[in-house]
Amino acid sequence: MIKRNEWFLKALPILSYLSFVICVFAITRQFPFVKISGLISISLVLIFVFSIIPIWKKISRSKKGIKVLFLINVVSLMLLFMYSVFIQHNSAGLAIRFLIILVLLLVVFFMPRKKFFLDSFIVLAVLHSLFLIGFEIYIVLLADANFATHIRNLVIELGVGDIYTYNGFYYRIQIKGNPILPIAFLISLFSIKTKRLKIIIPLILFGGTMIAGNFAFMLAIIFFFIVYSAIYYRKRIISTFSSLFKQRKRFYIVVSTLVVFLALIGFQTFKYVEETIVRKSEYSLPARFDQVEVLMDNLSESPQTLLLGQGVGNVLSKKTPYRDYTNNIYFELQTFYVLNQVGILYFLLYILTNIVFILFFWRNKITYVLYLSYLVYALTNPYIFDSTHILVILVLNSLEKYLTNEVLVGGKEI
Template identity: 40%
Template structure:
């Protein structure tokens, strides 16, 4: 009896430490401005490693409660990733980068089996409300207080320090695309799923608008439409909502077309960069049969400089999924199948969470917000929201 109580106490301590760490990491990731200026850039990576070391016993316990096919799938992906480390080192890749991408691939799989109480989801939403409020006040500051010369200096400050970009096309709306924004859409999705106060939802939605990432807009719109349809609890309501959406789509379609015609030419440079990255990563992957099948190994870097960018020793790309494919080859397909399958199994009871996860993937695949700490935070926060659902 005493041993059983001791085990329970130890598990409570591990849960508390894990929860505390993940809340701190979420705060640091959302507040990369200004913390990166103070030398905090690598802290979330260190803390996430410490988090999984602390919660490893919880992961093992929860994994072996799962069905056999889940245990087999996760075990196979662990073995493949571990063997790929040796292959990557044999390729001559930088050991630090090899370990980094190996750990990320493993941590994402592990995250599905670690669940905290809904305190984490609430903290996740609250932290992103702070980020959203910062964007709102920053927008007001840019619109009504600073001069045109100051705005040029502000933009250069963010660009020079690799903190993102702040710019405008017309002087009436500033796009504040800075580090710390990638969690905003998921926080908004969770605020709907967990039925947070309207003011919370509005603040997060305004933050998404100010962040002005086209992929954010698309994924948020997709989530809102599908979530609205999912909430129809009978066929009559579903048909009624479909008709409303169709009618609304007819009204707003011309405005969407006008917006796309306006914004896409201005995004030409960004689109060209993504096209270039796709081409050079696939070309590098296709150099020989072995690399085409197995990839170039974890942490593979290129020695290429184009007229647009210098990609020498670069490990972050706008098309980070293509970079992962470059590293992992055909196994990347198995890996993405594994994480999507685990998400489907994990969120099968509350399908709104699976929808939120898919919409996260939708905007993350075209930005460097996937297969990193951000991905882990999204999974853990979605996991924790389930506690509230079960109570209800």
């Protein structure tokens, strides 16, 4: 009997790892295997089910304030669930779905931190990136003129994204699974130590991110490098400029070179940004403002709904010139949809809890900047309060431990 229990306890982490791989694989392979999406929710829940023992131990060993805050959230969510189903008469199935997501986004901080989650996430992201790169090469160099149109119609028909071009040379392959690429690229800069792989893997992931063609992805990457440089290279940058000021000739040469370089790069960048903003201003940005207006109007239906929300799993029955929102459960601004469901009171508590958990469970500045970078592109797209969001926190948890161990071994602060 004892041996059976030992075998069972050893099998649980393996099953959790397997569930993680299935979940990430299913997220990234929804094209062309549409039906595989059914595995996402099941495998996501199983990750936590098979880790229930270490999760419970970590919760029980946490500080009293953390335990109380977690318990308040769980009780609040259960009350909101009953309010949604029995008072607001929302679908019990949808209410359960969003209840699980909101609970797991808190429970994930108590998950065991394993290097396996980190490594397998990067490997699966690389496979997805290679798929995009290979597909891009095939469309541009090998396929006939009708293939791009055919494949775009197929992707739209399957509901897994879009593939399009503005110049016939660069195709934006915007399909499900792409949201893991930017954060995987940034994480790979710190999680890989083998010299060759440290260069090759980030390049592959960056290539896939570029082909994904989401402007928010690039903004997130730029945001990361600006903030990271400001934190870790501030003194070096200041000292470099200080020394240049003392040597006027070298200063003028460097500044002149820098101005010319920025002018050349800046012109192309400005042109790209301008074109992107113009395109987005035609539909994308107005559509997002429309979503905010529709969701907030629905939330403000009465003082009760404003404070308590329309209920977990609430769906709208609204049609505007931009979109038919009837029964939609995904919005580009998903945060406002969650606010619509839970109301102002609990939404503020939930955000506060997440901030407290982040500050308590994470201590490394790199982890903070990486998560903020993820939020830069997730907040304006439907990549937050979903399975991808949960997996990103799980992976960052593991990275936090990896970076902490590196500090302890290396004897210096990262």
